Amino acid sequence: MLGSDLVMYEEEFKLIDAELNRLLAQANGKVVFLVDKNGQLIAATGETENLDTTSLASLTAGNIAATGGMAKLLGEKEFSILFHEGQRDNIHISIISQRIILVVIFDQRSSLGLVRLRVKKSAEVLGAIFGQLLQKVESGKGAGKSGDSPFAEITDEDIDKLFG
């Protein structure tokens, strides 16, 4: 998937969503979400009603990018885990398969140790799902090649309509 568009299908989305929900419960987290390294929100679960997840996703990716830049300057490949501690809420950020960012927001009902432990397990599961997704995209089995593709008959007028 590296170097190409990120594509998500129903089947993998359900698997990812289930794994995020499992992580949320097991880590006693408030919010769990996945972001593409380019800042696109992939999935989110937990207490997201009053949370601006789109902006959080973009800033998370910016954060990871800035930290990655620092790593490079030090001769490190990446810093795979970031942790921000607040008075009430804390954020645990980790990189999966070098492309996807897993974010867990938690408060005093959980602990850094528990979150780290559960994230490690989920990272393996999520890594495998993204591996499967990548294969699907590369082999062209996904819906994108069928008549379901939104691009098949796209016209200039469709785009003009977007702007009213």
Next chain:
Amino acid sequence: MSFINYSSREINCKIVYYGPGLCGKTTNLQYIYKKTNPDSKGKLISLATETERTLFFDFLPLALGEIRGFKTRFHLYTVPGQVFYDASRKLILKGVDGVVFVADSQIERMEANIESIENLRINLAEQGYNLDNVSFVVQYNKRDLPNVVPLDEMKKALNPRGVPDFEAVAPDGTGVFDTLKAVAKLVIMELKKRQESG
């Protein structure tokens, strides 16, 4: 690199506004933010210094509507224009689908424009893109000022490829949406092309 989500039927694309310091990148985003229906925009996030110079990036998510049943979202970013923020600028170009180059039309900023577009070429190349075939639009901003470079001269210096280009006065919105529309069109057509060729 766009994100096509067949599960939630969404297409997300990333557009970056590039250009020299104080050319009006953030002003473009602020105008778009001001004029967009509240339902179709998110917050405008500005990571700026106390003097309102962009430090890392501005970010504006825009939901434009549907194309063939797919919700179409554009994530607009600006880069910090000042020369010494180059490390940050590179990061923001990661995964870009379309680039808008905002040029400052004032005579004394012509050198900065040329330096910035060369910097864009180098930074894109580092991310594996080529300025000559990326979805690209040029905006000649600040056309209302008295000391501007003639349009044909600017075209010659900044747009030899002949990509879509627009004159603009970003604070009053002149040319702002034309620029956005043009880059959005190029990005979506490029996506279509890529999907078709597999």
